[in-house]
Amino acid sequence: MIEARGLSKRYGGTLAVDNLSFAVQPGRVTGFLGPNGAGKTTTMRMILGLDRPTSGTVTVNGRPFTGLAAPMRDVGALLEAKAVHGGRSAYSHLLCLAQSNNLPRRRVGEALAMVGLSDVARKRSGNFSLGMGQRLGIAAALLGDPGIVMFDEPVNGLDPEGILWIRNLMKSLAAEGRTVFVSSHLMSEMENTADHLLVIGRGRLIADCSVAEFIAANSARSVRVRTPQPARLVRVAAADGGAVRDDGNGQLTVTGLDPARLGDLAFEHDIPLHELAPVSASLEQAFMDLTATAVEYRAGLPGDGTDETRRARTGALAGKAA
Amino acid sequence: MTTTTLTGQNQGAGPNQAGLHARPGDRAGGRRPGFAAALRSEFTKIVSVRSTYWTLIAMIVACVGIGALFSYGHASQVLGATTQAQHQAALASARASALTGSLFGLLIGQLVIAVLGALTITSEYSTGMIRTTLTALPRRGRIYAAKAVVFAVVGLVTGLVVSFASFFTGQLILSGVHASVSLSQPGVLRAVIGGGLFLAVCGLLAFGLGGILRHTAGAITAAIGLLFVTWILSQFLPGPPSGWLGQADIDKWIPFNAGGAIWEHVSGLNMFSPWTGFAVFCGYAAVAVIGGLVVFLRRDA
Numbered sequence: 001m002i003e004a005r006g007l008s009k010r011y012g013g014t015l016a017v018d019n020l021s022f023a024v025q026p027g028r029v030t031g032f033l034g035p036n037g038a039g040k041t042t043t044m045r046m047i048l049g050l051d052r053p054t055s056g057t058v059t060v061n062g063r064p065f066t067g068l069a070a071p072m073r074d075v076g077a078l079l080e081a082k083a084v085h086g087g088r089s090a091y092s093h094l095l096c097l098a099q100s101n102n103l104p105r106r107r108v109g110e111a112l113a114m115v116g117l118s119d120v121a122r123k124r125s126g127n128f129s130l131g132m133g134q135r136l137g138i139a140a141a142l143l144g145d146p147g148i149v150m151f152d153e154p155v156n157g158l159d160p161e162g163i164l165w166i167r168n169l170m171k172s173l174a175a176e177g178r179t180v181f182v183s184s185h186l187m188s189e190m191e192n193t194a195d196h197l198l199v200i201g202r203g204r205l206i207a208d209c210s211v212a213e214f215i216a217a218n219s220a221r222s223v224r225v226r227t228p229q230p231a232r233l234v235r236v237a238a239a240d241g242g243a244v245r246d247d248g249n250g251q252l253t254v255t256g257l258d259p260a261r262l263g264d265l266a267f268e269h270d271i272p273l274h275e276l277a278p279v280s281a282s283l284e285q286a287f288m289d290l291t292a293t294a295v296e297y298r299a300g301l302p303g304d305g306t307d308e309t310r311r312a313r314t315g316a317l318a319g320k321a322a
Numbered sequence: 323m324t325t326t327t328l329t330g331q332n333q334g335a336g337p338n339q340a341g342l343h344a345r346p347g348d349r350a351g352g353r354r355p356g357f358a359a360a361l362r363s364e365f366t367k368i369v370s371v372r373s374t375y376w377t378l379i380a381m382i383v384a385c386v387g388i389g390a391l392f393s394y395g396h397a398s399q400v401l402g403a404t405t406q407a408q409h410q411a412a413l414a415s416a417r418a419s420a421l422t423g424s425l426f427g428l429l430i431g432q433l434v435i436a437v438l439g440a441l442t443i444t445s446e447y448s449t450g451m452i453r454t455t456l457t458a459l460p461r462r463g464r465i466y467a468a469k470a471v472v473f474a475v476v477g478l479v480t481g482l483v484v485s486f487a488s489f490f491t492g493q494l495i496l497s498g499v500h501a502s503v504s505l506s507q508p509g510v511l512r513a514v515i516g517g518g519l520f521l522a523v524c525g526l527l528a529f530g531l532g533g534i535l536r537h538t539a540g541a542i543t544a545a546i547g548l549l550f551v552t553w554i555l556s557q558f559l560p561g562p563p564s565g566w567l568g569q570a571d572i573d574k575w576i577p578f579n580a581g582g583a584i585w586e587h588v589s590g591l592n593m594f595s596p597w598t599g600f601a602v603f604c605g606y607a608a609v610a611v612i613g614g615l616v617v618f619l620r621r622d623a
Contacts, residue, residue, distance in 0.1 A: 049460040050453060051622040066460040070355050077457045083450035085371060092370035100363035100459040102355035140454060 001026055001179055002047055002148065006056035009042050009203075016042045018203035019056065024181045026147070029174045031194030031211070032183035039203040040183040041079070044152050048077055060148060072101040072144030078151045081133040086126025090117055090136050093125055097140055111139040131162040138169070148179040155189055167193045222255040223262050226275040236269050237262060253279065360459060360468035368472055373441060378480050381434040381521075385427030385484045386491050392423040393492035400499040416501035421510055424492020425517050425585050431484055432524040432549050432578070435477055439525030440541035442473045443532035443614070456623050466533065466618045470611060473529055477522035485517030485585070509586070512596065516584030519600065523581060524549060527607040533614020536621075548606070553578035574599065577606050 002024040009017040017039040024030045034040050045051040047058050049066040060068065060075055068074050084093055094108040112118045115135040120128070125136055134154065141149055151170070155163045170193055174180045184190055190197060190211060197214050199207035207214055227233050227250055234244045234252065242257040254262055259278050266273050368374055396416035403409035416423075446452040459465055493502035505511045528545035535541045556576045573579055574593045583599025594602060 045453075045622070048457050050456055068460070071460060072458050075457075079453050079457065080450055083452075083454045085367075085445060085449045085451045087371040087373060088367070089370065092366060096363045096366040096370065097454065097458045099366055100355065100359055100455075100465075102353050102359045137454075140458075 001062075002058065002060055002150075002181060003062075004043070004047070004056065004058040007043065007046060007053050007058050008055045009039070009046060009051060010054040016203050017046070017053075020200070020203070020205050021056075022198050022205060022208055024148075024179055024198070025196070026179040027174060027177050028195040029170050029180045029182060029193050030196045030198060031190040032181060032198050032200070033187065033190050033194075033214075034183075034185065034200040036185050038185075038200045040185075040200065041152055042203075043200070044077070044079060044150055044181075044183060047150065048075070048079070050079075070101045070103075070144065072097065072103065072146060074144075074146055075148045075150065076141030076144060076146040077149070078134070078137040078141045078154060080152070081130060081137050081157075084125050084133065084136060087124055089122050090125050090128075090139075091121040093136065094140060094143060098143055101144055103144055107143050107145075111143045114142060115139040130157045131159060134158060134162065134166075138166070146178070148181070149173055151180075151182045153183055153185070155184070155186075163189075222253050222279045223257065223259045224251065224253055224275065224277045224279045225262060225266075225273055226251045227266070227271055227273050229271050232269065233266060233271050236265050236271065240265055250274070355459075357464060357468065360461075360464045361472060363459070364465075364468040364472040368442065368476055371445075373445075374438065374476075377434060377438040377441070378476075381431050381438075381480065382484050382487065384434060385425075385431040386488050388427030388430060389424040389488035389492045390495060392426045393420070393495040396420075396423060396501065397495050397499045400501060413499065413501055416496060416499060417503070420493065420496050420501055420503045421489070421513055422586050424489050424496075425485065425513070427488055428485070428517055428520060428582075428585060429550075429578075431481075431521055433546055435481065435521045435525040436528035436545040436549060437542055439473060439477065439528035440532040440538060440545055442469060442529055444536060444538040444541050447536045448538055452623050462619050463615070466615050470526065470529060474522055474526055477525040478518060481521030481525075482515065482518030484521060485514050488517070489514045509596075513585045516586075516596065516600065520581050520585055520603070523600075523604055523607045527577075527610050530607060530610025530612070530614040534610065534617050536617070548577055550578065552576050575602065577603060580606075 004020050004022050007017055007020040008015065020039075020043060032040050032043070042051060046053050047060065047065060049064070057064070059065075065071060065075065088096075090112065091108060094111060095105065098105065098108050109118070109121075112121050115138050117132065117135055117139060120132065125133065128136065134157075138151070138154070141151070149170075151166075154166050154170075158166065170180050170182055174195070182193065194211050197207060197209060197211055198205065199214065207217075224247075225233065230246060230250050230252055234246065237244050237252075237254050237257060240257060240261070242254045242262070245253045245255075247253055257265075259276055263273065263276050265271075266276075396412070396419060399412040400409065400416050403412045446455060455465060456462065489505075493504070496502040503510055505514065524545075527548065528541060531544045531548075532538075532541040535544060553576050556573055556579070559572060571592075574583075580594055580599040581603030583594050584596045584603075586596065593599065
């Protein structure tokens with residue numbers, strides 16, 4: 001288990017991580033979601049003792065990571081695929097890591113076999129493709145048979161086969177009872193792998209909930225309509241509580257009303273519609289909105305079953321495809 | 323939403339990590355690692371990259387080659403002498419510089435070992451390996467110490483090989499004109515062993531600079547500046563009869579002169595004695611190595 005309390009990191013004038021408190025539980029895949037620059041990597045680096053927190057603490061199995069005698073047995077981490085000396089063979093790379101933790105030499109061969117790199121074990125890792133580099137990083141993470149694994153953006157730049165492999169690996173590691181903590185800026189990736197989500201934006205925790213809850217609350221919240229009479233529709237929608245943005249050429253984006261209600265309104269007022277479609281906000285947009293109103297969402301988000309949550313959940317299904 | 327509530331929930335129900343892993347990592351086996359483990363790891367690192375071998379081979383070739391060239395120059399002057407007086411003078415000169423001439427390649431060797439010393443630490447930063455290293459073993463002091471010890475041993479062994487090979491090659495050439503010296507003569511063995519020590523400490527100086535600067539080009543430039551450029555600049559200082567701070571006062575403190583005293587390349591006035599000079603040189607290296615340690619311990623990786 002990973003536990004952070006009041007974790008903050010300041011780089012000069014910017015607060016990269018702002019008072020994060022969370023616990024990552026064993027037995028499930030916990031996704032660490034946030035737009036680029038949200039502070040995911042910095043948080044992971046602080047968990048691993050690479051960066052010193054400006055304030056707050058983070059522990060791994062109840063102890064600070066830097067206090068672990070043989071950390072590879074507790075935590076396996078993949079931060080960057082190519083955090084490897086390219087002149088060293090895959091075998092030697094893993095061997096020097098294994099030796100630092102007194103892991104038996106046979107673990108090197110086992111880890112290489114686990115990730116399918118046995119055939120290139122003696123090749124210099126500098127010539128590896130991104131996918132092979134990623135596998136080598138995962139082999140290093142699994143070397144000590146750790147109870148906790150952490151992957152930072154593991155699917156970045158991988159081909160579909162590699163992505164599928166990593167997804168299945170993470171799920172099976174969690175099924176074995178391990179703590180799996182994986183970061184991503186891609187909502188779609190998290191939907192496929194994570195059971196639980198920690199969402200951060202601008203360094204702050206904005207959601208700690210299940211994946212379903214998060215999707216329900218944050219997808220497909222606006223409707224795009226096209227009409228030859230935009231002025232009338234704006235009035236009608238606004239009167240019913242919708243917020244309308246005029247995109248020009250008769251296209252409007254309405255928030256606060258679901259597609260069915262908007263269609264009914266247009267019908268009641270005899271406004272012809274040429275298009276009516278739910279729009280899923282981009283994840284980046286959702287994060288920006290979330291961050292702006294971080295306090296409200298933190299209070300309301302985790303499956304409290306309000307009308308709004310339920311309504312948004314319906315829209316989420318349509319929004320997923322986008 | 324705070325997370326503390328979840329902590330309690332999951333420990334009672336669901337798969338518990340403690341249940342599956344009575345002690346995490348049990349399946350991996352092995353003992354609790356100490357300093358020896360870090361040493362083994364760092365040794366594997368240094369011997370598993372080609373740049374180590376290329377650098378060391380370059381050092382051996384450069385040092386032995388330059389020493390041989392120097393000795394050959396002296397020998398050919400003796401052979402080329404046409405008069406008895408010329409012959410006597412050339413022979414005296416060849417004998418006087420038989421030791422230092424054969425070791426003169428160390429002037430270049432120090433730069434090569436400095437490159438290796440700097441790379442030992444900066445290559446971890448340039449490749450990103452440092453993140454992997456510290457994730458595997460976050461005891462930074464232990465890693466730094468293991469790196470320094472492993473490099474010092476590799477540097478010393480290679481340095482001694484270089485020094486002895488240079489010496490014997492030079493003497494072999496000079497023996498043709500009966501100008502060679504032997505290890506049993508006073509100070510000779512000390513100088514040849516000292517050559518190896520000198521190279522190892524040069525490397526450590528650069529290692530420390532690498533730790534401070536964490537950048538290959540910067541560390542190598544700084545090391546060459548300290549070892550080589552200060553020595554060249556000192557050649558331009560005004561000579562002894564000067565009221566001002568001059569060559570006599572500063573010369574001996576120049577790193578290359580202080581460290582070189584042990585292999586007797588220096589003949590200027592007011593130089594340190596061999597071991598005192600070497601101690602001063604070690605002091606410079608210690609400052610760099612300790613500075614590197616402080617940076618290594620304190621800065622984010």
